[in-house]
Amino acid sequence: MASHDFDVLIVGSGLAGLSAALHLAPTHSVAVLTKRALNDGSSQWAQGGIAAVLGEGDSLQSHVDDTLIAGAGLCDLAATRFVVEHAPEAIAWLRELGVPFSLENGELHLTREGGHSQRRIAHVTDATGAAVQRTLIEIVRRTPGITLFEEHTLVDLITGRKLGLADPACLGLYALDEATDEVITFRAAHTILATGGAGKVYLYTTNPDTATGDGIAAAWRAGCRVANMEFIQFHPTCLYHPHAKSFLISEAVRGEGGLLKLPDGTRFMPAHDARAELAPRDVVARAIDFEMKKHGLDCVHLDISHQSPVFLQEHFPNILARCAELGIDITREPIPVVPAAHYTCGGVLSDLSGRTDVPGLYAIGETACTGLHGANRLASNSLVECMVFARAAALAIAEAPAHAGAELPPWDDSRVTDADETVVISHNWDELRRFMWDYVGIVRTNKRLERAAHRIALLAAEIHEFYAHFHVTRDLLELRNLVQVAELIVRSAQARRESRGLHFSRDYPSLAAPAAPTILVPPAA
Numbered sequence: 124m125a126s127h128d129f130d131v132l133i134v135g136s137g138l139a140g141l142s143a144a145l146h147l148a149p150t151h152s153v154a155v156l157t158k159r160a161l162n163d164g165s166s167q168w169a170q171g172g173i174a175a176v177l178g179e180g181d182s183l184q185s186h187v188d189d190t191l192i193a194g195a196g197l198c199d200l201a202a203t204r205f206v207v208e209h210a211p212e213a214i215a216w217l218r219e220l221g222v223p224f225s226l227e228n229g230e231l232h233l234t235r236e237g238g239h240s241q242r243r244i245a246h247v248t249d250a251t252g253a254a255v256q257r258t259l260i261e262i263v264r265r266t267p268g269i270t271l272f273e274e275h276t277l278v279d280l281i282t283g284r285k286l287g288l289a290d291p292a293c294l295g296l297y298a299l300d301e302a303t304d305e306v307i308t309f310r311a312a313h314t315i316l317a318t319g320g321a322g323k324v325y326l327y328t329t330n331p332d333t334a335t336g337d338g339i340a341a342a343w344r345a346g347c348r349v350a351n352m353e354f355i356q357f358h359p360t361c362l363y364h365p366h367a368k369s370f371l372i373s374e375a376v377r378g379e380g381g382l383l384k385l386p387d388g389t390r391f392m393p394a395h396d397a398r399a400e401l402a403p404r405d406v407v408a409r410a411i412d413f414e415m416k417k418h419g420l421d422c423v424h425l426d427i428s429h430q431s432p433v434f435l436q437e438h439f440p441n442i443l444a445r446c447a448e449l450g451i452d453i454t455r456e457p458i459p460v461v462p463a464a465h466y467t468c469g470g471v472l473s474d475l476s477g478r479t480d481v482p483g484l485y486a487i488g489e490t491a492c493t494g495l496h497g498a499n500r501l502a503s504n505s506l507v508e509c510m511v512f513a514r515a516a517a518l519a520i521a522e523a524p525a526h527a528g529a530e531l532p533p534w535d536d537s538r539v540t541d542a543d544e545t546v547v548i549s550h551n552w553d554e555l556r557r558f559m560w561d562y563v564g565i566v567r568t569n570k571r572l573e574r575a576a577h578r579i580a581l582l583a584a585e586i587h588e589f590y591a592h593f594h595v596t597r598d599l600l601e602l603r604n605l606v607q608v609a610e611l612i613v614r615s616a617q618a619r620r621e622s623r624g625l626h627f628s629r630d631y632p633s634l635a636a637p638a639a640p641t642i643l644v645p646p647a648a
């Protein structure tokens with residue numbers, strides 16, 4: 124069986140993983156493992172931009188305050204200050220690397236987004252993530268000291284605890300190589316999880332296929348606490364079309380007068396909130412969910428056809444073109460939309476250096492719960508969090524004392540066979556994502572959560588048996604992780620007996636005091 128030794132293993136090649144790799148490469152041998160191609164993560168799809176205090180009249184305190192307000196009483200103040208204070212240098216770093224930010228009179232052009240009291244969003248037109256990833260990938264590919272392993276999926280972390288050693292530290296990991304179907308052992312003193320969020324646990328999501336919560340599930344199995352998993356941010360308007368996987372219809376469409384309607388043309392937002400279509404994200408998402416459930420609809424409509432074709436071409440060229448490809452002429456007809464899971468606010472509990480509960484194991488980016496987002500994420504705060512914590516983890520690793528690596532056992536698949544019924548996996552995937560949408564979505568009740576918990580237990584038992592008896596495949600690994608993450612979301616939602624931020628329960632519609640994070644502790648080994 125193949126095995127590899129490095130100083131640092133980084134799982135994930137989004138903005139968090141690649142930033143960490145670039146900071147570490149001058150001094151460490153680094154392996155970046157990623158389960159598909161390098162740009163197959165959420166980072167590639169980020170549109171709006173990156174928040175930082177850069178303009179005149181803005182202040183660090185104002186960015187901190189906006190973040191705390193969005194987070195509904197649950198942001199960690201130290202983490203919030205840490206990110207806000209380091210955000211300007213993160214943007215400067217990207218500029219040095221050559222990211223072509225949009226400029227105005229030679230200065231960064233800053234936009235303003237919902238929840239921000241100032242213009243502070245640096246961006247590259249409406250495709251910031253793609254530009255950042257393109258630049259970083261190009262540099263990473265030619266940086267000595269970084270070895271890239273595409274099409275390699277983390278199977279599990281290897282810890283001293285699992286091997287029965289006195290030191291419980293993370294010693295490396297097993298990864299499935301898609302090309303050979305072999306599970307390879309990677310050994311290192313430091314492992315960074317940068318595997319992104321878990322949007323794929325829901326039927327509708329803006330996230331790419333890679334967002335299956337693998338890092339969160341693996342860290343939990345390795346003995347890490349996870350926090351705030353009930354806080355899933357739903358974007359109100361994702362294009363609803365069988366061939367339009369995860370296409371966002373920007374909130375700017377509502378900003379420019381787009382109206383939400385039932386299929387018979389009736390507007391419904393004024394009945395839900397005085398701000399109608401311009402109400403905050405979570406209010407609009409809840410209203411759409413309510414109308415869809417009440418009328419048994421597959422989607423609602425977003426109508427911007429009163430604007431001229433010239434205006435639409437000028438303001439929304441991408442949306443116009445993507446809808447046209449699918450046969451929807453937005454200059455004449457409404458756009459079918461559904462709310463969709465967008466961002467995982469919770470994750471692996473980590474400190475200001477990205478350290479987790481397991482020595483030698485770090486979590487950064489959307490996989491981590493640093494405390495920055497609290498109960499609701501402020502727009503454009505996540506890309507910056509990826510960069511700030513990537514740098515902090517790299518510094519902590521550089522200062523960490525070296526420790527002797529142990530011999531790691533190779534992956535043992537001598538007692539398993541090829542699965543005879545892979546249809547079971549795809550069926551379970553569908554079932555999980557559908558009932559999570561119906562029972563653990565935007566509006567929750569005790570009864571729905573109980574039903575979900577029951578079904579998750581059945582699925583978990585089935586998957587456990589599959590995992591124990593058959594060769595692992597990427598689909599099976601992802602399903603195993605999604606079921607684990609679903610369980611963590613449901614348990615966290617059941618533990619929160621109030622409605623706060625993104626968690627809304629019909630049984631507990633008010634806020635409770637004091638505000639506290641939901642922290643789940645894994646079972647002892």
Ligand SMILES: Cc1cc2nc3c(=O)[nH]c(=O)nc-3n(C[C@H](O)[C@H](O)[C@H](O)COP(=O)(O)OP(=O)(O)OC[C@H]3O[C@@H](n4cnc5c(N)ncnc54)[C@H](O)[C@@H]3O)c2cc1C
Binds near residue numbers: 161165317329338505
């Ligand atoms: C449509 C969309 C628009 C957004 N717009 C913005 C925005 O404007 N501003 C903002 O701040 N945020 C935005 N966000 C959120 C932001 O993009 C993400 O939070 C951020 O990019 C996460 O970066 P990451 O590096 O943590 O994870 P990702 O970029 O998702 O990368 C995760 C990586 O881990 C890999 N991976 C996962 N599991 C495994 C495994 N088992 N083995 C190996 N590799 C694995 C994936 O393949 C991928 O390479 C947006 C998100 C979406 C989906």
